[in-house]
């Protein structure tokens with residue numbers, strides 16, 4: 105189980121922003137998520153396994169736009 109840098113949003117379900125420690129669900133991506141900006145800034149991470157639970161276990165919080173239910 106781990107968090108690892110990624111430079112692509114393809115082939116994964118969840119993408120994290122290591123700068124804000126927020127996790128996004130790509131199947132429900134919204135413009136407000138700024139996924140491309142996260143990738144361009146080099147802040148994108150993926151989770152192994154690629155699940156919301158794994159993101160939470162690593163301290164990532166739900167994006168308000170594509171997941172909702174922020175815990176912060």
Ligand SMILES: [Zn+2]
Pocket residue numbers: 127128129133134136137167168169170171
């Ligand atoms: Zn989002």
